[in-house]
Amino acid sequence: MTIEHKIGEIQANLALFDDAMSKYEYIIELGKAFKPLDVKYHTPEYKVQGCQSSVWMKLAYENETLTIEADSDAFIVKGLVAIISTIYEGSSCEEINHTPRSLLEQLGLEEIITQGRQNGVASMIKKIYDFCQART
Amino acid sequence: MIDQVSFSNSSFLDAPWKFEAGTQAIAEVIGFAAAVDYLQQVGSCRMKMHDNHIAMYAFTQLQEIEGMQLFMPHYQGLGSISFTVDGFNINDLGMLLDKQEVMTRFGHHCAMPIMEKLGIEGTLRISFGLYTNQEDIDRFIVALKKAIEVLS
Numbered sequence: 001m002t003i004e005h006k007i008g009e010i011q012a013n014l015a016l017f018d019d020a021m022s023k024y025e026y027i028i029e030l031g032k033a034f035k036p037l038d039v040k041y042h043t044p045e046y047k048v049q050g051c052q053s054s055v056w057m058k059l060a061y062e063n064e065t066l067t068i069e070a071d072s073d074a075f076i077v078k079g080l081v082a083i084i085s086t087i088y089e090g091s092s093c094e095e096i097n098h099t100p101r102s103l104l105e106q107l108g109l110e111e112i113i114t115q116g117r118q119n120g121v122a123s124m125i126k127k128i129y130d131f132c133q134a135r136t
Numbered sequence: 137m138i139d140q141v142s143f144s145n146s147s148f149l150d151a152p153w154k155f156e157a158g159t160q161a162i163a164e165v166i167g168f169a170a171a172v173d174y175l176q177q178v179g180s181c182r183m184k185m186h187d188n189h190i191a192m193y194a195f196t197q198l199q200e201i202e203g204m205q206l207f208m209p210h211y212q213g214l215g216s217i218s219f220t221v222d223g224f225n226i227n228d229l230g231m232l233l234d235k236q237e238v239m240t241r242f243g244h245h246c247a248m249p250i251m252e253k254l255g256i257e258g259t260l261r262i263s264f265g266l267y268t269n270q271e272d273i274d275r276f277i278v279a280l281k282k283a284i285e286v287l288s
Contacts, residue, residue, distance in 0.1 A: 020235040025286050028228075053227040073257075074227040075287060 003099045006087045011106050024076060027109075031079030037071035048123045053077045055120030059131050064092040066132070072120065080109065080121045084128070093132035101125060175266075183266055188213050190264045194273045201280065207259055216263035218245075221280075224287055226258050232283035233260075238276050 001009075017023040037046075041058050048055040055077060057070040068085040072078040087104075088096060104125065137157055139147040148154040175183070195211040198204050203222030208214070220226060230242030244251045244258040251258055262276065 021232070021282070021286065024232060024235055028286065053225070074225040074231075076228050076231050 003087055003091055003095060004103060007103050007106055010083055010087065011108075014107060014109075024079075027079035027083070028075045029079070030082045031072070031075045031077070034078055034082035034085070035069075037069045041069070042071065048120045048127055053120055055081060055124050057081075057124055057127060059128065061093065061131075061135060064094070066091055066093065066096065066128070068128070070124065077120060081124060083107070083109075084121065084124060088128050093135045096129065096132040097136055101129065178266065186266060187215055187264055190268050190270065190273065191215065191217065193270055194262065194264070194276070197273060197277045201277075201284070207254070215265070216261055218259040218261045220256060220259050221284060224284060226260050228287050229280070229283050230260055232286060233276075233279050236279040236282065238279045 014023055014026070017026060037056055037058060042054075042056050046056045046058055048057050053072055053074040055070065055072045057068065060067045066088060068089045070081045070085055072081050137149045137153050139149050191214065192211050194217060195206070198206060198217065198219060201221065203224070205220045205222065207218040207220075221229065226242045230240055233240050240260050240262050242258060242260045245261065
């Protein structure tokens with residue numbers, strides 16, 4: 001499935017909720033269900049810069065496939081981290097580089113697209129793109 | 137403000153005039169005067185009474201919540217209250233309050249040394265003004281309880 005398809009699928013899931021609270025309850029559930037990153041990687045080396053909450057992320061690239069392991073100390077941010085991981089994991093860096101970040105705006109999640117939120121998610125996305133750009 | 141400008145050279149007026157380029161803060165000065173008039177009309181005594189009443193009400197309501205940590209041992213007549221709730225991440229609580237249209241400040245409030253001393257990541261902070269009423273506090277408490285319920 002392409003990144004664009006995955007974004008479309010998540011967008012459709014989020015659209016099922018009438019109000020913001022239900023939508024965020026769903027995001028919290030995604031966070032709770034997301035496999036945590038081993039605590040041994042909860043170190044400054046793997047920390048993604050964010051003012052209000054911590055995100056740790058470990059990226060690997062093998063056989064033209066990106067793998068993402070990530071975690072956060074806040075449930076909502078962890079849910080957003082799960083969404084971003086689902087979107088980009090399993091894709092090639094070539095596809096990621098050719099997919100504009102602006103496509104994420106379709107999700108309608110301000111925490112993802114607004115840098116000013118400083119919750120680590122926007123920085124996480126930047127780190128994925130920087131990682132892939134360094135590989136082409 | 138400039139003195140002379142040409143393609144080869146520019147010169148400026150002496151201070152303080154050289155720092156006063158552009159339109160003066162006319163709207164701001166008129167607005168400030170209106171604000172002062174309004175506050176004088178209300179009176180500082182009534183303002184303080186209102187602030188105390190609202191803050192005391194909020195303080196009492198917050199104390200009722202299980203796991204509440206209020207970062208003042210007793211109500212001290214301040215215009216803001218900092219708190220955390222045991223077992224809940226301040227970002228999660230702050231973001232869910234935001235989704236319910238209750239604006240709080242959450243984080244370390246640029247005061248990392250005191251947070252380190254307290255052994256916490258940060259707090260949530262509510263603040264009050266002349267225009268905050270008891271219904272606002274009630275709405276905030278309902279929203280906070282809802283956020284706790286969703287995160288439990």
